[in-house]
Each structure stands twice: as structure tokens, then as C-alpha cells.
Amino acid sequence: MKKLEYNFYNRPDVVKIAKELLGKVLVTRWEDGLTSGRIVETEAYQGITDRASHAYNGRRTARTEVMFGDAGRGYVYLCYGIHHLFNVVTHRQDIPHAVLIRAVAPVEGVHIMLKRTGKQQADRTLTSGPGNVSKALGIFSRYSGISLLDNTIYIADDGFKLEQKNIIASPRIGVDYAGDDALLPYRFFIKDNMYVSGKKHPG
Numbered sequence: 001m002k003k004l005e006y007n008f009y010n011r012p013d014v015v016k017i018a019k020e021l022l023g024k025v026l027v028t029r030w031e032d033g034l035t036s037g038r039i040v041e042t043e044a045y046q047g048i049t050d051r052a053s054h055a056y057n058g059r060r061t062a063r064t065e066v067m068f069g070d071a072g073r074g075y076v077y078l079c080y081g082i083h084h085l086f087n088v089v090t091h092r093q094d095i096p097h098a099v100l101i102r103a104v105a106p107v108e109g110v111h112i113m114l115k116r117t118g119k120q121q122a123d124r125t126l127t128s129g130p131g132n133v134s135k136a137l138g139i140f141s142r143y144s145g146i147s148l149l150d151n152t153i154y155i156a157d158d159g160f161k162l163e164q165k166n167i168i169a170s171p172r173i174g175v176d177y178a179g180d181d182a183l184l185p186y187r188f189f190i191k192d193n194m195y196v197s198g199k200k201h202p203g
Contacts, residue, residue, distance in 0.1 A: 001025060001156035006149060009071035009090045014097035017090050018044035019169075019188045023162040024155050026086075026104055028137045033112045035137050037104025037127050038160065041189040041196045043172045045087070047096040052178035055096035066145040067096035074153055076134070076144040083131030086139045088148065088155070102130045102173070102187070103195045104137075113137070129197040166191045173198045 004024065011017060019042070027036040045053040047067070054064045054077070066075050067089055075087040075098050091097040104127045106113060113119075113126055113136040127136045134140070139153065148154050169185040176182050189196045 001027075001158040004148070004155045004157060006072050009088065009148070010092060011071075012091055012095075014046055014090050014099060015044045015186055017088075017097075018042040018099045018186065019167060021088070021099060021101070021155065022167060022188055022190055023160045025107060025158055025160075026101060026133075026137065026153075026155050027108075028139060028153050029151055030138045032115075032138070033109055035109035035112050036107045037133070037137065038107055039101055039103075039155070040105050040193045041101075041103035042187070043100040043102055044186040044188075045098045045100065046186070047091075047098075050178070050184075051181040052172060052175035052184075053096065053098070055098075063144075064096065067098055068094055069145070072148050074139075074143060074146045074148055076139060076141045076146075078141045079131065084134040084140050085130045086134050086137075100130055101133055103128050103189070103193075103197050104133050105193060105195045106136070124194045128195045162190065 021039050021042050024039050025036050047055050048058045055067050070093050071090050073089045075089050079085050087098040087100045089098050110122050117135050168191050170187045171183050172187045
């Protein structure tokens with residue numbers, strides 16, 4: 001596998017990056033072992049112009065400051081006080097674009113994922129949905145700001161090829177508060193993949 005380099009993340013089109021992350025492998029290396037999963041669902045968030053983004057209208061807080069930093073870092077935040085959601089920061093400094101990883105298909109370390117999640121078997125709920133992704137891969141909000149160019153959390157290309165006909169675009173999930181921006185087709189997923197969360201196909 002070849003780790004994605006800085007130039008992959010440091011590009012202006014976050015929607016294109018969200019689509020191109022499909023099929024890549026998200027890897028974590030912690031003390032309890034290595035785990036990885038193939039990315040099968042993503043959502044793009046277009047910063048200050050996107051009402052669904054935490055950084056809409058240039059909002060900067062202690063939590064969101066990492067989004068305004070350099071590309072190639074992880075933005076991890078706590079949702080509902082329970083779920084740790086993992087995002088990839090893209091574009092250059094002061095432009096807070098990010099891609100949420102919503103689902104992966106397990107590749108390595110399934111036994112470790114089961115232990116972390118307390119599950120008995122590796123069904124689709126193991127890594128379906130962004131909260132489950134982080135739980136299975138051992139990602140917590142304390143890792144927000146971590147470089148994806150290092151060896152603890154990174155994304156790699158293992159040569160997996162995805163045909164365009166198998167990439168589905170739809171509106172994002174759970175952003176009804178964003179008005180017209182909630183309708184933007186910024187969610188991407190692999191057609192018919194069992195780990196995709198929520199609604200499988202627009203309409």
C-alpha cells in the first residue's frame with residue numbers, strides 16, 4: 001500500500017477529493033494493533049460557504065481551528081457527546097474544507113475491532129456509520145489535528161480500482177438545518193456495498 005501524500009489533500013476541490021477517497025484504505029496503528037478498512041462512504045464539507053460545515057461563515061472555535069490549518073490532518077469531533085467522527089482536512093491553510101468518513105469495509109484487524117466495539121461478530125454495523133468507523137479503528141477526538149502523513153492514522157492506496165458506474169452521489173445525511181445546502185450531492189458511496197450507512201440510493 002502507498003500512503004497518500006500531502007498533494008492529494010492540498011487541492012481546492014473537496015467534492016472531488018471526497019469521491020476519490022472511495023476505495024482507499026484508512027489505517028490506524030495503536031498499541032493494541034493495526035486495523036484498517038476500505039472507505040466506502042464519504043461526505044464533502046465546503047467550509048465557509050457551506051451551511052452544513054462547522055466552519056460556515058468563517059466560524060473559528062477551539063474545536064474547528066484544525067480545519068483552518070494545513071491539509072492532510074484529521075479533524076475529529078464528538079457528536080451528541082457519544083460518537084467520535086473522523087474527517088480529513090483538505091485544501092490550503094485558512095480554507096476549512098473537510099471530508100467526513102462515513103463508512104469503511106473492514107480489511108485488517110477485525111478481531112481487534114470486535115474487541116474495541118464489544119461485538120461478538122463482524123456484521124455490517126461494525127464499521128457502518130461514522131461513529132462506528134471511529135470506534136472500530138480506535139479514533140477519538142483527542143487525536144484531532146493529527147497528521148495523516150505519519151504512521152498512526154493514515155490513508156493509503158492499495159491499487160483498488162473503482163468504476164465510475166459504481167460511485168453514487170446523494171445529499172448528505174443529517175444536515176437538514178443547512179437549508180438549500182442540505183440538498184447538495186456531496187455524499188458519495190460505493191453502490192451495493194453492505195457497509196454503506198443510511199439510505200443506500202437517492203430517491
